[in-house]
Amino acid sequence: xxxxxxxxxxxxGSPGAESPLAWSFQRQGTxxxxxxxxxxxxxxxxxxxxxxxxxxxxxDEAVRETLGLALPARPNALVQDASGERSIQxxxxxEWLVIVPGGEEFALxxxxxxxxxxxxxxxxxxxxxxxxxxxxxxxxxxVLMKSTPYDIHPQAFPVGKGVSTVFAKAxxxxxxxxxxxxxxxxxxxxxxxxxxxxxxAAAEYGVIVER
Amino acid sequence: xxxxxCPYCEEHREEEEFHPKGQAHIQRPEDPEACSDEAxxxxxxxxxxxxxxxxxxxxxxxxxRKFFNITRHTVSYEILETYKMGEQPTITAQNxxxxxxxxxxxxxxxxxxxxxxxxxxEALNDASNxxxxx
Numbered sequence: 001x002x003x004x005x006x007x008x009x010x011x012x013g014s015p016g017a018e019s020p021l022a023w024s025f026q027r028q029g030t031x032x033x034x035x036x037x038x039x040x041x042x043x044x045x046x047x048x049x050x051x052x053x054x055x056x057x058x059x060d061e062a063v064r065e066t067l068g069l070a071l072p073a074r075p076n077a078l079v080q081d082a083s084g085e086r087s088i089q090x091x092x093x094x095e096w097l098v099i100v101p102g103g104e105e106f107a108l109x110x111x112x113x114x115x116x117x118x119x120x121x122x123x124x125x126x127x128x129x130x131x132x133x134x135x136x137x138x139x140x141x142x143v144l145m146k147s148t149p150y151d152i153h154p155q156a157f158p159v160g161k162g163v164s165t166v167f168a169k170a171x172x173x174x175x176x177x178x179x180x181x182x183x184x185x186x187x188x189x190x191x192x193x194x195x196x197x198x199x200x201a202a203a204e205y206g207v208i209v210e211r
Numbered sequence: 212x213x214x215x216x217c218p219y220c221e222e223h224r225e226e227e228e229f230h231p232k233g234q235a236h237i238q239r240p241e242d243p244e245a246c247s248d249e250a251x252x253x254x255x256x257x258x259x260x261x262x263x264x265x266x267x268x269x270x271x272x273x274x275x276r277k278f279f280n281i282t283r284h285t286v287s288y289e290i291l292e293t294y295k296m297g298e299q300p301t302i303t304a305q306n307x308x309x310x311x312x313x314x315x316x317x318x319x320x321x322x323x324x325x326x327x328x329x330x331x332x333e334a335l336n337d338a339s340n341x342x343x344x345x
Contacts, residue, residue, distance in 0.1 A: 075221045075275075092275035093219050149212075149225040163220075164274055166227050171273050 004113065008106040009125060019045035020131045020191035030209040031199060038139030038205025041198060044132040048105025049185075050098040051091075052112070054121030059096065062115035063088065066108060071096060078162040078175050089162040089175060097173065097185070099132070131191060133198070135182040139205035144182060146201050148174065168197045213288075215269070218295045219277045228273040234258045235268040235280045262286060264304040269293075 010017060021043050052059055060071040072079050072090045080087040089097045100108055109123055135143065144152050150165040151157065152174075162175030162183075170193055173185035186194045199207060214223040240246040240254055259265065265285050270278045282291040282300050291302045 075219065092277055095275075149227060166225065166273055 006106070006110060006113065009128060010103070010106075017046060017128075019043060020186070020188040021045070021133075021195055024192045024195045025209075025211070028196060028199070030211065031203075031207055034206035034208050036206060037137060037208040039135065039137040039143055039198075039202040039207045040140075040210060041195075041202070041207060042134045042136070042210040044134060044183075046102035047127065047132055048098075048100040048102055048108070049125070049127045049130055050100075050105055050109060050112075051124045051126050052096045052098060052121070053094055053123075054116075054119065055094070058116060058119045059121060062112050062119075063098075065115050066111040067098070067100075076161055076163050078160050078177065080160075080177055084177060087175075087177065089173070091164060091173070099185075102127070128188070130185055130187050133184045133186060133194070135184065135198070136180055137205070139202070140180075140182055142205065143198065143202045144174070147197065148172075150174065168194065170194055213290065215281070215290060216293050217271045217274060217277075218279050218293050219275045220271065224271070224274055228271060230270050230272045232268040232270055232278065235266040261304070264291065264302065264307055266300055266303075 052063075056071060056073055060073075063069055063071050067081070067086060067088070069079055069081055069086065069088055071088060075090055075093075078087060078089045086100045087098070089099075091097050098108070105125055105127055109125060112123055141152060148165055148167045150163060157176055159176050159179055162173060164171065164173045166172075167174065167184065167186075170186070170190040172190075172194065175183045175185070177183055184194065199209075213226040215226055215229050216223050217229075237254065240250055243251060246254075262285060265283050267281050267283055268278055269281050270276065277296075279293055279295055280298070280300065281293050282302050283289070284291060291307075292300065294300060
């Protein structure tokens, strides 16, 4: 067992948290419902985000044991479980982003620490610092093409890929978990900016925000 | 805009994602207490500014946030190669393909590491050698 002290950032019965986009939703509102929207935006709020750092081999073992997922070893790879709710993404040669349903992250962190023991690693719970926005619809790719210099042609960006790159004037983790879905992992401090950028960029195709 | 190959992400990325961090392969004097003031000053403050091949440290700031090296031609801005930290360049001022030398470009003295406190090769840093490589 590692001797790092852990604490649950969101214990049961704690006062309600606010998503990074709460203020934007309240101030910007959501655009009027379109009959045939080209783009659908949805926030996946309050997921559990963990950043794992360390050697690929030890982390892979621990992650297989606790999550039942293999650590993606290839650069820019994204793996998910069958339900698509738990995922691990390669961020750097020694860094991975794990996203699990909200509420599971503290238990997972403890299990990982248990499994890793005295190995050289770091686990940081960044759930409060970022949020996930999903982008769907036939024009979703056009919206992204306006926003990021990264090549998002299906040939260059197949399902199961994720990169951290430039988005508008902010940075974002862009990933493609399914054929018709794009996910943006945005930082809390950029959330309002990215949200408003997306509404503006998607306005010409018709955009709805699901809540 | 450049497309720069990140050796860690193993793909080309937009220049916007990178930051230059100055000259590469600078070695810290092994025993700072024992080295001369001149050697320490060289290590801290003096950098190459070659006309020709230059080895630079860059960081993939928006991507994987890893540091790596770029061999760059300061006249044509051509990126000759990128390689990971801890590796040695395969392209240096000495073995640069002939056409670049013929175009009136003077290859940098030594090409890499000429002012560090512990030059990796005396010959590279000998001022009298420089004329020979024009």
